[in-house]
Every structure is written in structure tokens, then in C-alpha cells.
Amino acid sequence: MYTAYLADTPNGRKIAIALEKLELPYRVQSVDLGAGEQHTPAFLRLNPNGKIPVLVNDHDGSTLFESNAILFHLATRHDGLIPADTAGRDTVLQWLFLQAASIGPMLGQLWWFRHASPTPNxxxxxxxxxxxxxxxxxxxxxxxxxxxxxxxxxxVADIACWTWLVTHDELGLDIGAWPAVAAWLDKVGARPAVRRGLVRTAEPAHV
Known part of the structure; x- marks a missing residue:
């Protein structure tokens, strides 16, 4: 049994989607980012960086933070979301790193300056x-x-990239410019575990 500390963000959605796909038992502990619950002493004991998601193994109390580290941990311990061979795993890792190093930060900054920055820039x-x-x-x-x-x-490379790239409308980007991405977004978004994960992540915050 896992406890997943999540919020309804691309990085939070990743974890619920993976847990649903792997059919692992978990409960969602929603974190109210707007209220600053990620900065409380209790949460900082789970993740000193003060960010969601965090995954806690209720059996042994072990804790993981960083969304793609959690995805890799789950995928390598349960069949279904990563190849068994070294070359296949290396391929997945490089796309996970690309998402963490580039897609997430760049799209996150674009979202911030479009929707949250108090000063137009x-x-x-x-x-x-x-x-x-x-x-x-x-x-x-x-x-x-x-x-x-x-x-x-x-x-897990698809999960990591999908939750970010599916936000194109919020980012003011016309997905018609990328037909292969658009088709893949639809294909992944139609998966039952993805739909279930999105529902679970949207549960009201209650830490």
C-alpha cells in the first residue's frame, strides 16, 4: 500500500496514472499548493525541496520524491511500464531525463508567464x-x-511527457502544428488508467 502526496499538476498526475496502470493499492493525500501546505514542517520531512509528488511505502515507511524518480522506482519493481533489457531501460531513462530537464521546466515557465506572473513580460x-x-x-x-x-x-516515458504536453491549450500553442503529437496525446489520453489517474489526482486537497 502506498500513500501518494499529490496535487492536480502535471507532475502530480504522473504518479496516479502510473499507480493505476500497475494496479497498485494506494491512497491520495492531496496537497493544497495554494495554501502552502508543501512548505509545512511535516511535508518538508517527506521532501526537503517542498514539492509534490511524494510517494510513501506504507509497509516499510520508505519515501521517494521527484516525480520521474518515483516513476522509475515503480516501473522497475513492477512489470508493465519499462523494458526488461538494459538498452530499453536506457532509452526510457533518456526521455525521462529530457522531460525533467527540459519539457517540464520550459513549459512550466511558459505557463507561469502566461497565467501567474504579476507583471507582463x-x-x-x-x-x-x-x-x-x-x-x-x-x-x-x-x-x-x-x-x-x-x-x-x-x-513511464509516455506518462512523464504526456501530462506536460497535453497542456498545449493552456500554453497558447496550436497542437495542429504537431500532428504526430496530437494523435499520441489522444491515444494515451484514452487509456483507462490515464483517465482514472486524472480523476484521482483531482480529488480535493486535504492534507
């Missing part, structure tokens, strides 16, 4: 829009030659 909007479009181009080229991000099979 056209230079920042232009910069992050350009970089977001470049990253969609990267995934478009990849999905033009392979059905899923890490190859022929659906893996």
Missing part, C-alpha cells in the same frame, strides 16, 4: 514559447518514427 513569453515549440518539435520527430516516446511500447 513579453520577452519571457517569447523566449519560453519558442523553447516550448522546439520541444514539441523534438517529440513530433520522435513520434513520426515510433508509436511511443521510448519505442514500440507504452512506458
Amino acid at each position: 513579453e520577452q519571457a513569453l517569447a523566449r519560453y514559447t519558442k523553447e516550448a515549440r522546439r520541444l514539441y518539435d523534438v517529440i513530433e520527430r520522435r513520434l513520426a518514427v515510433t508509436p511511443f516516446v521510448a519505442g514500440d511500447a507504452y512506458t
